[in-house]
């Protein structure tokens with residue numbers, strides 16, 4: 071059902087802009103400023119793209135921006151879709167299929183997340199090295215349904231989901247920029263949301279080895295890897311997950327957006343420096 075939609079959207083976008091992006095970027099909550107770095111922009115409101123879902127969450131503008139970063143052609147989603155918005159999981163991840171059809175080789179995903187690792191501080195940037203797909207445990211995987219062999223195999227491997235070279239590059243670039251004090255790496259866990267976690271849920275996730283918890287990214291990673299794009303992802307730790315019954319802290323979206331605002335510039339610098347440094351040949355699979 072989605073196949074023709076994907077092709078129509080990609081064809082439509084290709085007729086509207088001359089940019090042929092090699093890098094696709096997804097902006098997390100409050101992190102849409104990344105798109106503003108692109109030069110020679112051609113931007114589309116999601117409502118103007120045929121068949122595209124609409125952004126319904128504060129901090130997700132709902133624009134697809136094409137442009138260049140020091141000459142490197144990019145496309146950037148200023149706002150993503152989440153399971154809790156009520157879209158089917160295939161619709162949430164439709165942009166990854168469109169990225170692929172536009173020629174994207176590398177996907178960079180960002181998100182806001184709650185910190186479970188007790189060494190993490192609010193404002194830390196966690197490079198994602200692995201994930202836990204909780205909706206997937208319950209059978210909600212974006213690859214459910216007939217497999218389109220033109221994109222990828224029925225049973226894609228996920229043990230190499232997060233590109234190790236790009237992870238190392240992030241650490242190197244971060245250290246050059248003087249960000250080592252707030253740069254971490256760890257495991258991200260996606261839940262369905264929109265309610266934040268209970269204390270018992272946070273304690274359970276912590277015991278399972280989760281460093282940061284959020285409501286996105288993992289479904290996009292699965293679809294991006296299924297169709298052979300390289301993936302780099304990071305979480306901005308916007309709040310500490312509450313693990314203690316004596317705590318007065320309450321997770322809330324305003325705090326998430328506030329922290330994002332404070333760290334946005336450094337996060338943008340990290341990502342844009344990486345894009346400029348990446349090899350952009352066509353050999354990546």
Ligand SMILES: O=P(O)(O)O[C@@H]1C[C@H](O)[C@@H](CO)O1
Pocket residue numbers: 097098099127150152180181182183263284285286287322323326
């Ligand atoms: O799109 P992301 O994962 O950055 O959004 C996070 C999860 C929820 O949508 C929201 C909660 O504050 O931020």
